Amino acid sequence: MVNAAGKFGPYDQPGQTRTPVIGMGHARALPLGGQSGSDLVRSRIALRVRLRSVRPGDRLPDVGVLAEELGISEITVRRALEGMCQDGLLDRRRGRTGGTFVAQDWDTVVAAMHDADEAASVDAFHLLLECGLVAHGSGEVPTERLDGLRALVEEMERTDDQAHLAELEARFHLDLAEALGGPGIREFAADLVGRQCLLLPVPQPEEVREQNRRHAELLAELGRGATDPAVQAVKAHHRSRHR
Template structure:
């Protein structure tokens, strides 16, 4: 597996020049009970990169061989996935010297047509179970300095005005939480879940994301105190805030 913090780390904060490729998204892993294929992995990881704003409409994707190497799947699987995304309207394919495969300008509108409430609810429940388990396992054993990066995200979300930035920070919080409590492998696993949810769930309103951020703050406070039950309740409260 590609190291999430290494050369191709896909979930780090963008540098001065925003990356315009899907890089280092880890090798394919099937989600339990979800039947996720390699092709679905390509879709979910591209969707997550759009949510993290390291890809935006109009950006060119890397060549098929590069994506296949990054994901640890075959080139034909990647090619089929990209073809399917082009047929759905998520990607554009252009010919010529400046050609390639690009994030479609109408990405958001197309994603809105792909929402699946039943499948999203199933994956959301699994994500909740994952985070509750990580919190219960790690509570009382997380040094305060390891929570500082998460606290910085909470603080930034408190003052962020741009809705797109809020969504990015929300996703980063859950990726960093998974890594802090479970390591880089669990971060990759959470990335699979979050990427698929980006395609299946409606985009939350800013007020909802701010309510969820209050749950983030409560979770970090309880983790810092080593209070397992209140920390787990904060994770559950986060989901209730999203469900309204």
């Protein structure tokens, strides 16, 4: 049965979204306005495109599957998809092979929706989340839990493909949230990263290279339990996004 209240609060009612924050190893909820059920659907689809689990022209899962995955009602998902079709982000096709598809010109449509001010607000909250996770987990994270993150850093050093670099950058932040806060915090980080995918251009390779240096510094400081330098590495990474 679908949880119509959503995983982190009543997403179906704008203005009543609840956000997990870090405290004593658990997530507790605080109100955060501006994230409706439709926003959640949009951000998660944008994240799927960034992670290349779906690509322009691909068919999305059925409404019931998306509703189950996101923990919101089918009617909320259906309305969100209709809105995205009206915006040109998705295409609706009828018939036996029909369904809802990522628009072929997804990148062009998203580019018209970029909003630097809103992106800065989301990024500020993401910074707060990651600084809290790093401060809370520093010195307590087994080194093997960081191995997957180190592998992502190394892979980013080996590729020059812009789309792949953007994908790896997104994956790093999702995996960092899970390594330091668990699966529930990864879900919340996915909301933030997905919103950033809609609000900011795909990062250029040189930008990701600079950010990846901060990734490496962060993992090195976490590995030796140095809280303050680790937090500074997170801050330096977020500053580089706005240069």
